[in-house]
Amino acid sequence: MESRHAEMVAAQPWLPQPWIVREVIRETADVVTLSLQPGEGAAAMSFGPGQFNMLYAFGVGEVPISISGDPADASRLIHTIRDVGLVSRALCGLQPGALVGVRGPFGSCWPVEAQAGQDVVVAAGGIGLAPLRPVLYHLARHRARYGNVVLLYGARKPDELLFGVELEAWRQAGIQVEVTVDHADAAWRGNVGVATTLIRHARFSPRNAAAFICGPEVMMRFTAAALEERGMAQERLFISMERNMKCAVGFCGHCQLGPEFICMDGPVFAWPRMRRLMAVREL
């Protein structure tokens, strides 16, 4: 993805560019979506689905956050952030008008356009729906280009489900949307059970499908295994990995997993490249 923003980051890879918080959407108790617009000196950003930015909470620190917006809409930059630490908490607490530092976009993309004519399975767990949202926007917009499209989305509890409005819009657009939660009380009328339990209800042809999987590592492992069991080819499964990323440009060494730099070779990988590595403890 070539863009002026990317060029600026290439020239000064350590320097965050200024962006302004335009809108804050509280998704759940600990998840916030920020809509950003370029500040003075920053340029609009084009990106591919699956790419991430380093978001800098001024004076606090920087964390990698996937872009959760629509890749066709370059007018704003959307990030969905879960409050899990010092920096993400600071980002979640930002108000409209606040300045946030952005470096990016970095990393590999979900190869969604390459699946034209095929069935597409999108499997998300928890906050893992955020990095997949650009894929779903794309699929919904170009629904006719693809065969069956199914979203399998698992979350912890009903009140931790993200993007309720979009889930409905994607259903309307002809995507089979299946949602489940790990835990629920009797008030919840939807599915209960881990994300993998949805696979048996998904309508797709395993031999003519690709899958994009994002969630906690264990969830991705089990989902990939279940999709393989359903007859999908390993090389048509894609996952998005997380490791400690400090620089996002291959300098700092933190995000290595075996031969891979997650920041540059990933975060999106074809499953066969990760399968063996993920099976090794503490790699």
Place this chain on the structure above:
Amino acid sequence: MPDVPATDARILQADRLDRLFEALIARGYHCVGPTLGEGAIVYDEISGSTDLPRGWTDEQAPGQYRLKKRNDGAYFGYVVGPHSWKKYLFEPQRRLWQLKRAGQRFERTDEPPEPKRYAFIGVRACEIAALRIQDRVFAEGSFVEPGYAKTREQSLVIAVNCTQAAATCFCVAMNTGPEVREGFDLALTEILEPSHHFLIQAGSERGRELLSALPTAPCTAELQQAAKTAVAQASRQTRTMETAGLKELLQKNLESPQWQDIATRCLSCANCTMACPTCFCSSVEDTSDLTGDHAERWQRWDSCFNPDFSYIHGGEVRKTTASRYRQWMTHKLSTWFDQFGSSGCVGCGRCITWCPVGIDLTEEVRKMTQPEGGRA
């Protein structure tokens, strides 16, 4: 020195070594090189031959380093110390930027440091190999680290051929030395017998220009031979490493019990990674002032031996020393090939010398290659 045309080899008398410093300083270079400090031979800013560790050598073994007096006046009669040149190109700590939050923009309030023009004096063959390896990390990948690239580009490498090897050296096995073959501006060979001279060659245009400014004489066949003999002595190394098939072997042994065995000795102190001339990992730290409107970011050397290194939400990926040592060794000797097309090890032996418990990389590789019971 086989690659350098004989016409290029000149002789500089040892007592005129300061003419080299003068020429470098006149051209605006900051001279850095070996000097005595911290009970070792370290790299620091130097201004002339009197700063060099003349008449000193180093004695090294696993977990051991001792300075010893030589009974001659050799300027470069040591091998390698705890420092490496990376500290000038990739500083142990530096401020990346200082920013002020001003309306809808960031105002840069620091003066971005002007990259220095260094003359690295006394660079060994293995160290040139290490510089080339870090070039691939910082200057030849998808992204370029501007500070590194600029400093590296405008700095001079004044190499010195080794004429002796430490007990910890294994550059012959790693095919990085002991002769300086490429990647230098000037290369010196110190000759003590029959008289104290430097055989000096240029390896670049800048080196040629510099050489022309020095009071040199043509090299005689006798001195040429003396230099050859001196460098040959450095090829006699007690340590070695079997590199054929090592990349694959380590990948097949990710679950080897040997990692646990190493972990019973390894203190996870990170010394090996600090001393290693190719280790490049770093971390950043963000701070702000009390108003919250001024902030800065610092970069510091980090190590895969630090528990926090692999931290992701929920905890560290590599909780055990066994997993951290495995990361270090498999990265250095195996996955480095996948990432940068070469080994990450140059055979300088620093990790062996500076390991407080004397873990010997070559010995651990040997055990991995020929495990007891013979299963490879």
Place this chain on the structure above:
Amino acid sequence: MKHLQDVIAEHPFFQDLESAHLALVTGCAKMASFKSGEFLFRYGGAAEHFFLLRHGRVSLEITAPGRETFRFQTVGPGEVIGWSWLFEPHQAQFDARAVDDVSVIQFDGKCLRGKCEADAALGYNLMKRFARVLVQRFTDTRLQLMDVYGKQTR
């Protein structure tokens, strides 16, 4: 209307069941339906049946005094519910409640056990099918226990 045997043959649980066995199991089956909120079976009750779901979803639950009803899984069309009919003492281990209006194929456990005892090949075949479901449920439960989306404390 479809013949009962065809409906059973089409259900994923009995995929590729040989026709002789299909006839045997059909002899113990009937169609049934449950209204939303109705229980298919309850904890502690006699486990006399198992069910293949055709339409609607069923919630598997455990209740305990002073606690919210713990819903550990929902099962939907194409899935099977109930295995206590296979094992002594043939008592249900949890509640199964229809979330939606549900239609099922209901099998008489006693009838089927008798046929399994008489025909070891059928018994083994059925046991393999149930074992697979049980393993799947175990795997799901392990994953659920890990609480993978939960916040980890250091």
